[in-house]
Amino acid sequence: MPHPETWLQVRPEGLWCEPGGFFVDPVEPVQRAVITHAHADHARPGHGAVLASAETLAIMEVRMGEGRAGRARQAPNWGEVLTLGDVKLWLQPAGHVLGSAQVAIEHRGSRVVVSGDYKRVADPTCLPFEPIPCDVFVTEATFGLPVFRHPDPAAEIRTLLDSVALFPTRTHVVGCYALGKCQRLIRLIREAGWDGPLYLHGALLPVCRAYEAMGVPLGDLRPATASAKAELAGAIVLAPPSAIADRWARRLADPVVCLASGWMRVRQRAKAKGIELPLVISDHADWDELCATMTDVDAPEIWVTHGREEALIHAAAAQGRIGRPLRLIGYGDEEEGEGAPLVPEPVTGP
Amino acid sequence: MIAFAALLERLALTPGRLAKIALLRRFFETEPDPDRGIGLAALTGELAFSAAKPGLIRALAESRTDPVLFAWSYDYVGDLAETVALMWPERRVNLPPPLLADVVAALAATPKADLPDLVATWLDASPVPVRLAILKLITGALRVGASVRLAKIALAELSGGSVAADDIEEVWHGLSPPYEALFAWLEGRGPRPDPADAPVFRPPMLAHPLEAADLASLDFGRFVAEWKWDGIRVQLVSTPGGRRLYSRGAEDISAAFPEIVERMSFDAVLDGELLVLRDGVVAPFAELQQRLNRKSPTARMMAEYPVQVRLYDILFERGEDLRVLPFSERRARLERFHDRETPSGLDLSELIDSPDLATLSLLRDGARAASIEGLMLKRRDSPYVPGRPKGLWWKWKRDPLSVDAVLMYAQRGHGRRSSYYSDYTFGLWRETEAGGEELVPVGKAYSGFTDAELVVLDRWIRNHTTKRFGPVREVEHDPQVGIVLEIAFDAAQRSTRHKSGVAMRFPRVGRLRLDKKPQDADRLETLLRGIV
Numbered sequence A: 001m002p003h004p005e006t007w008l009q010v011r012p013e014g015l016w017c018e019p020g021g022f023f024v025d026p027v028e029p030v031q032r033a034v035i036t037h038a039h040a041d042h043a044r045p046g047h048g049a050v051l052a053s054a055e056t057l058a059i060m061e062v063r064m065g066e067g068r069a070g071r072a073r074q075a076p077n078w079g080e081v082l083t084l085g086d087v088k089l090w091l092q093p094a095g096h097v098l099g100s101a102q103v104a105i106e107h108r109g110s111r112v113v114v115s116g117d118y119k120r121v122a123d124p125t126c127l128p129f130e131p132i133p134c135d136v137f138v139t140e141a142t143f144g145l146p147v148f149r150h151p152d153p154a155a156e157i158r159t160l161l162d163s164v165a166l167f168p169t170r171t172h173v174v175g176c177y178a179l180g181k182c183q184r185l186i187r188l189i190r191e192a193g194w195d196g197p198l199y200l201h202g203a204l205l206p207v208c209r210a211y212e213a214m215g216v217p218l219g220d221l222r223p224a225t226a227s228a229k230a231e232l233a234g235a236i237v238l239a240p241p242s243a244i245a246d247r248w249a250r251r252l253a254d255p256v257v258c259l260a261s262g263w264m265r266v267r268q269r270a271k272a273k274g275i276e277l278p279l280v281i282s283d284h285a286d287w288d289e290l291c292a293t294m295t296d297v298d299a300p301e302i303w304v305t306h307g308r309e310e311a312l313i314h315a316a317a318a319q320g321r322i323g324r325p326l327r328l329i330g331y332g333d334e335e336e337g338e339g340a341p342l343v344p345e346p347v348t349g350p
Numbered sequence B: 001m002i003a004f005a006a007l008l009e010r011l012a013l014t015p016g017r018l019a020k021i022a023l024l025r026r027f028f029e030t031e032p033d034p035d036r037g038i039g040l041a042a043l044t045g046e047l048a049f050s051a052a053k054p055g056l057i058r059a060l061a062e063s064r065t066d067p068v069l070f071a072w073s074y075d076y077v078g079d080l081a082e083t084v085a086l087m088w089p090e091r092r093v094n095l096p097p098p099l100l101a102d103v104v105a106a107l108a109a110t111p112k113a114d115l116p117d118l119v120a121t122w123l124d125a126s127p128v129p130v131r132l133a134i135l136k137l138i139t140g141a142l143r144v145g146a147s148v149r150l151a152k153i154a155l156a157e158l159s160g161g162s163v164a165a166d167d168i169e170e171v172w173h174g175l176s177p178p179y180e181a182l183f184a185w186l187e188g189r190g191p192r193p194d195p196a197d198a199p200v201f202r203p204p205m206l207a208h209p210l211e212a213a214d215l216a217s218l219d220f221g222r223f224v225a226e227w228k229w230d231g232i233r234v235q236l237v238s239t240p241g242g243r244r245l246y247s248r249g250a251e252d253i254s255a256a257f258p259e260i261v262e263r264m265s266f267d268a269v270l271d272g273e274l275l276v277l278r279d280g281v282v283a284p285f286a287e288l289q290q291r292l293n294r295k296s297p298t299a300r301m302m303a304e305y306p307v308q309v310r311l312y313d314i315l316f317e318r319g320e321d322l323r324v325l326p327f328s329e330r331r332a333r334l335e336r337f338h339d340r341e342t343p344s345g346l347d348l349s350e351l352i353d354s355p356d357l358a359t360l361s362l363l364r365d366g367a368r369a370a371s372i373e374g375l376m377l378k379r380r381d382s383p384y385v386p387g388r389p390k391g392l393w394w395k396w397k398r399d400p401l402s403v404d405a406v407l408m409y410a411q412r413g414h415g416r417r418s419s420y421y422s423d424y425t426f427g428l429w430r431e432t433e434a435g436g437e438e439l440v441p442v443g444k445a446y447s448g449f450t451d452a453e454l455v456v457l458d459r460w461i462r463n464h465t466t467k468r469f470g471p472v473r474e475v476e477h478d479p480q481v482g483i484v485l486e487i488a489f490d491a492a493q494r495s496t497r498h499k500s501g502v503a504m505r506f507p508r509v510g511r512l513r514l515d516k517k518p519q520d521a522d523r524l525e526t527l528l529r530g531i532v
Ligand SMILES: [Zn+2]
Pocket: A037, A039, A042, A096, A117, A334
């Protein structure tokens, strides 16, 4: 039984599965790509064949433009086992954003699961993560320190609505990433009983429309840019993190600047960014979820892709597992929204 | 303690004054007694604990967490209490988070040896913000993002307008936590608390800045003039109930200036200026700053920076409220008081004799000592009215000094200004060792410009950024391309802490000099020459 490290390797383009002839989430254009989810750092334009969930492909089309999400596209059903070269492969929900998948790969009796980005807490906008027992579990570690423990998102939304009630003449502008975080926030706000209009920065609308087309109702959404300042007093406005404290926000009435991100757990971080109301809501697994998931999949080996590898590897060792860093470059962190594209990302040549 | 912890967190991140007041008012409205009163004491710095040392917190953390992960986490977060609050393992316990009043009572009653177990029990029962508040409270490191004055304004709002913040000041220092009588009074359920003989603070009377437009309509014959000294305004309160030295903002600074308190063997409330004085000469403000930085001074500091109070006014004498009397009568009472008591270390502010405004104006401009800010004009018939009543007292600051400096770095402001580059670091020219010319940063200005000038500066900075250091942008500043700012300031002093060797007092933007090129800006020597 060949060890997975002999057939799943890091190359400059990304994680390469030699017997299957494909890359997982490659950062450069390749012949055959398997894509876990549509965030810009995992899903790049310009590939030949792309295999991903139907939702991921649909969102990629919206963000990249028609035909840019791969020349040939294949969207298997959840759990449908495909044979690619000398490997078997299937997708299983990762609970990160709509369409996000873990990729399970079997080759000559051993199984690797590449989880992409994931979280374990319930999310009304996507299917929940399903643990798959495996020999090697490839995990992210964005919040790989025990100080990161995300609180109940419903309680964070209550804090937001409570602040809206306390400051009825101010605009609450919430910074959130355009894909996933934005739609989840909207659903959470709806579930907390807010039926009124929500105002959106123009960069957030296309993906919202895509979510709605795929059966995630988001209610009354209006473009913030078209609204008068007076109408925005007392309103909730959602915008990309890069816009909330910059020139774009000057149109808002005495804004309360909020940011929805797992990083907001550390107060100094909120202060340094000038955030008045931090909302600790994340699409990534927190420390407890990362540790629990290692137990749930019960893999003897843990490969850590991006984030704080050293702490998670230390925790893996404490569970009696072998952990090692997988030096993949190019995966950023959409939580921060730094450098995240405001509009459908510019298309680069093939 | 949940509401208190949430309040602390919100205050720390809220830049707006009105927003802070709204947050405080809501806390006082919704929290029950005695927790809101204990909260008020914590907010106003009346609760001082040092029950636990950081070592205790560290030991607690190490008993519950993996030491390697703790070290990495502490390294990442940078603050011990916050690290522990964040990574404290969640346990399912059947206990609600402790009440603030219970925490405070238990801290006072618990022997040191039992403290770690008690704190661990609290942390087990609390969510993150409460854990952080507890850890900050027990180590005496609670920082509140709101002034005591704001808390009092919020309390006044609680009364629905029947009690003013200044009314609260007048009873404040006679009260003690949990302030149930105060809340009863504010909510119309009880009488005004009687401070009796307590040495309470009296809200001070403040002056309006005198503008050129006011000057013309001023009936000079009705006013007397005094020097405006650049120290700190203080109130000396000595009653049968005790002695206190207060800052203008009602802060009790007695402990920082024990030599003043020691000399207050009289029964009166006096208004004056605290100054560092040597052989009758007032030292620059920076020297007083040395004393202000200390909660309690060493004998050496007291000798090195000897302080005195220059008396301006008398508010009470032997329990008699003199504030209703006209200034001229109060002044006579102050002089008699001073003759009789001859208190050491307290002298009288000199009344300046001048036949007319023009002469006075010459006197004002002639006084170039850094310790004189300008003149005070007080109407002879003015009663002592708290606040800033119009037309009774004027402060007539001498024209500021100014230099033309070059904008070098910019940073975004806070709150309403967070989308604008409104914090400016400016520099002056000097010769390099190699004989070339360089700009050296000499100060920072955050104010003084108009909204229109801010828009111009913001746009220019965005279009002329050469480097970024985190939130700071370096902008173009060579002899030909750059922005020249006329910087107004009150005084300049030599300083070893600044790269330029000089510290400016109250630098602000006088105006934009778009007509000048950076090469026309002033030189560091010009600024240094102006230092007396
Ligand atoms: Zn992602």
